[in-house]
Amino acid sequence: MLFRQLFDQSTxxxxxxxxxxxxxxxxxxxxxxxxxERDLKLIHELGLTLRYCLETHIHADHVTGTGKLRSLTxxxxxxxxxxxxxxxxxxxxxxxxxxVGDVQIQAIATPGHxxxxxxxxxxxxxxxxxxALFIRGCGRTDFQSGNAGTMYDSVTQRLFTLLxxxxxxxxxxxxxxxxxxxxxxxxxxxRFVERIGETSSLxxxxxxxxxxxxxxLPNPKKIMEAVPANERCGNFATLT
Amino acid sequence: MLFRQLFDQSTxxxxxxxxxxxxxxxxxxxxxxxxxERDLKLIHELGLTLRYCLETHIHADHVTGTGKLRSLTxxxxxxxxxxxxxxxxxxxxxxxxxxVGDVQIQAIATPGHxxxxxxxxxxxxxxxxxxALFIRGCGRTDFQSGNAGTMYDSVTQRLFTLLxxxxxxxxxxxxxxxxxxxxxxxxxxxRFVERIGETSSLxxxxxxxxxxxxxxLPNPKKIMEAVPANERCGNFATLT
Numbered sequence: 001m002l003f004r005q006l007f008d009q010s011t012x013x014x015x016x017x018x019x020x021x022x023x024x025x026x027x028x029x030x031x032x033x034x035x036x037e038r039d040l041k042l043i044h045e046l047g048l049t050l051r052y053c054l055e056t057h058i059h060a061d062h063v064t065g066t067g068k069l070r071s072l073t074x075x076x077x078x079x080x081x082x083x084x085x086x087x088x089x090x091x092x093x094x095x096x097x098x099x100v101g102d103v104q105i106q107a108i109a110t111p112g113h114x115x116x117x118x119x120x121x122x123x124x125x126x127x128x129x130x131x132a133l134f135i136r137g138c139g140r141t142d143f144q145s146g147n148a149g150t151m152y153d154s155v156t157q158r159l160f161t162l163l164x165x166x167x168x169x170x171x172x173x174x175x176x177x178x179x180x181x182x183x184x185x186x187x188x189x190x191r192f193v194e195r196i197g198e199t200s201s202l203x204x205x206x207x208x209x210x211x212x213x214x215x216x217l218p219n220p221k222k223i224m225e226a227v228p229a230n231e232r233c234g235n236f237a238t239l240t
Numbered sequence: 241m242l243f244r245q246l247f248d249q250s251t252x253x254x255x256x257x258x259x260x261x262x263x264x265x266x267x268x269x270x271x272x273x274x275x276x277e278r279d280l281k282l283i284h285e286l287g288l289t290l291r292y293c294l295e296t297h298i299h300a301d302h303v304t305g306t307g308k309l310r311s312l313t314x315x316x317x318x319x320x321x322x323x324x325x326x327x328x329x330x331x332x333x334x335x336x337x338x339x340v341g342d343v344q345i346q347a348i349a350t351p352g353h354x355x356x357x358x359x360x361x362x363x364x365x366x367x368x369x370x371x372a373l374f375i376r377g378c379g380r381t382d383f384q385s386g387n388a389g390t391m392y393d394s395v396t397q398r399l400f401t402l403l404x405x406x407x408x409x410x411x412x413x414x415x416x417x418x419x420x421x422x423x424x425x426x427x428x429x430x431r432f433v434e435r436i437g438e439t440s441s442l443x444x445x446x447x448x449x450x451x452x453x454x455x456x457l458p459n460p461k462k463i464m465e466a467v468p469a470n471e472r473c474g475n476f477a478t479l480t
Contacts, residue, residue: 005419009416177244177246178418179244179245184286188285
């Protein structure tokens, strides 16, 4: 398997390029419209064929590159089921596997940041957590049908039950971390874990809900353009 | 082996945390002073003991975290031989191995960006290229005893002779790439390779020198403070 983490500095977004080295089939997860040229260049240089653009959810902070990539390459756009997207080629649901050559990408429903957010377990040893679980943090739960209690359940009952050594590749990072593990987050993520000295224990659901409701975060700068554009797979033209 | 790539957004610098999981001994390569708190927190959370801070060269774009980390942890500061550093605990030279538990970090002299720049081959399967080889680029050669001809020789005769599958982890990246391979750079790096259609051939030495002399890059913003501070391992106090 080829696995590349790519970064958009202006929105701190990670895009992931995953490919099977036998068939040379590739998938881009959470592409960013401003980085389409970079991503296509890399795909060409690596001799890959883009089969799918896969979204963890409808993003509020950046416009997806999916529409542009689809028109340039003929790839399919894949989004989680129940996503308000008018233009997806395929909807994926909890437990379903997207097969790319010999690479298996299994969807895990992880609502909370949005109501249809999914994470993706890749070849059973790494998980793309999107905006559910971040490294020592998590996505916000205060808009786009977000719900803190649902997020707590998604992270603690779905993601934290993966093997401790599972690598965690998030949708964003704001502190320059690139990767973590489930074991680390279960021990050190301050949103989900309370620590007294050297011991850690899972924060209870109500305490997490109260923590999330106290964050008072500003809206993402691009939310007014990003959400409607992403519901059209990043196709601006259809907005006018 | 534990291997973590960490990123400083303000200077696009990659720092690498490498550790042996048996002994829990760790080394930080090219730490950034503003990120010392982040790096120490991660080292603590992973249960590691910092043995070394290792520099690829004296940086002109950021102040090293080595001095601060050394005073906080008692780790050793390691720099390449012939580096103008007044405070290193150890100098490393071409071919020498820094052992961290079972992890081997072998120095490869790669002058050109500076006259004493070294790259580091980690466990024979990944190379930290510092400011010699970037992903589809390379470090500049126009100050700090830089020399384009020497850089050409370092990259083509030392780094490009590593196995094609060797992973390339650079000291900086400005386009959101995180990793590459020697094989990719030998085929697609526009500084060292000329392409006609789908065929690529190594640019000749004179052509590379002319390319590098035509770049006309502005000086790094922090050069006036970074170079003298780094020659003192990031200890500002000794400058006054």
